[in-house]
Amino acid sequence: MLKLIAATLGMAAVLPAMAHAECAEVSQGDLSISAAWSRATIGTARPAVFYVTIQNNGSTEDRLIGIETPVAGMPMLHETVLSDGVASMPHADQISIAAGETVSLAPGSYHGMLMDLNEALTEGESFPMTLQFQNAGTLTIDTDVVSIREREAPCAPAP
Amino acid sequence: MRPRALILGGGGLILVLGTMLGVGAWRSGDLPWQQEQAAISGIRAADLGAMSWQLTSHEGETVRPQDWIGTPSLVFFGFTWCPDVCPMTLLNISDWLEDLGPDADRLAVHLFSVDPERDSPAVLADYLANFDPRITGLTGTPDEVAHAAQAFDVTYRRVPRDDGDYTVDHTAGVFVFGTDGRLSSIIDLHEDPQFAVPKIRQALNDEG
Numbered sequence: 001m002l003k004l005i006a007a008t009l010g011m012a013a014v015l016p017a018m019a020h021a022e023c024a025e026v027s028q029g030d031l032s033i034s035a036a037w038s039r040a041t042i043g044t045a046r047p048a049v050f051y052v053t054i055q056n057n058g059s060t061e062d063r064l065i066g067i068e069t070p071v072a073g074m075p076m077l078h079e080t081v082l083s084d085g086v087a088s089m090p091h092a093d094q095i096s097i098a099a100g101e102t103v104s105l106a107p108g109s110y111h112g113m114l115m116d117l118n119e120a121l122t123e124g125e126s127f128p129m130t131l132q133f134q135n136a137g138t139l140t141i142d143t144d145v146v147s148i149r150e151r152e153a154p155c156a157p158a159p
Numbered sequence: 160m161r162p163r164a165l166i167l168g169g170g171g172l173i174l175v176l177g178t179m180l181g182v183g184a185w186r187s188g189d190l191p192w193q194q195e196q197a198a199i200s201g202i203r204a205a206d207l208g209a210m211s212w213q214l215t216s217h218e219g220e221t222v223r224p225q226d227w228i229g230t231p232s233l234v235f236f237g238f239t240w241c242p243d244v245c246p247m248t249l250l251n252i253s254d255w256l257e258d259l260g261p262d263a264d265r266l267a268v269h270l271f272s273v274d275p276e277r278d279s280p281a282v283l284a285d286y287l288a289n290f291d292p293r294i295t296g297l298t299g300t301p302d303e304v305a306h307a308a309q310a311f312d313v314t315y316r317r318v319p320r321d322d323g324d325y326t327v328d329h330t331a332g333v334f335v336f337g338t339d340g341r342l343s344s345i346i347d348l349h350e351d352p353q354f355a356v357p358k359i360r361q362a363l364n365d366e367g
Contacts, residue, residue, distance in 0.1 A: 042289070049243055
């Protein structure tokens with residue numbers, strides 16, 4: 001009986017971990033980036049998207065000023081803005097990450113728009129993305145490509 | 160006059176002036192909430208029965224607004240080259256349909272393309288194959304799309320990009336129409352699902 005309880009408890013602890021693998025995380029200076037993901041594309045004509053979580057553990061602001069990846073000729077930072085019910089997607093010159101704050105590039109908000117794709121993005125694969133910061137320099141993270149029907153990273157941010 | 164009376168008198172005068180200004184603004188419809196109300200009532204007047212557009216579905220069928228009368232319907236505006244807002248809306252709608260259960264089968268759901276140059280019926284079909292099969296795509300010639308968008312009082316504009324390509328700004332809400340073809344509500348892009356699903360249910364229940 002005790003064994004059964006122990007096994008059940010053990011399963012309960014393991015199951016959530018199986019459902020959400022821990023995200024890859026890359027740190028440099030005061031910054032940590034994790035949960036980088038993108039959606040599969042249909043061919044190469046349509047732009048792909050890039051989402052990521054950026055944590056600033058330092059005491060000074062940093063800014064994301066650019067992104068670069070071998071999969072797209074023209075990756076840019078954009079922000080989805082709603083004005084009078086109309087959605088537009090202006091270019092974001094820089095994205096501020098205040099001291100001690102976490103900023104997510106996430107659906108309906110800031111995102112990377114990957115134009116001029118060199119290859120179609122396939123579910124289950126991954127590609128490198130290099131983020132340029134004003135202070136922390138460049139960080140490269142492996143980006144998971146998930147189904148076109150997903151709305152979040154396939155992993156949970158590291159605790 | 161004693162100082163206290165002066166203060167009271169002055170206060171009264173300000174109150175009267177303030178009220179007059181306020182009434183003036185109200186009568187001329189200049190208050191921000193009045194303008195918002197006017198915009199909403201313009202859209203609220205949207206009535207499928209009074210519209211006259213004609214579009215083509217992703218399956219190549221001709222669709223007219225009168226086809227939806229008698230069926231509660233959802234309509235949203237987007238394009239398949241849109242990387243962020245449109246997949247998000249399609250996923251939201253898929254979630255709502257799931258939450259509604261079998262009732263969702265009584266709904267007509269349409270993605271109205273605001274990018275007729277790229278979104279042909281075949282291109283729409285290719286894209287929609289990845290989402291809930293109950294979502295129908297609509298497109299047409301640029302003139303047909305412009306005419307239909309005007310009937311819904313929907314805004315869209317082509318925005319050129321640096322590399323010669325373009326994107327499209329567009330109205331982001333999901334329009335909910337009742338069985339009578341009249342607009343029942345609009346679900347905003349960032350609306351909490353706990354409010355979205357009851358809005359659709361309302362249109363379904365009005366079926367009578």
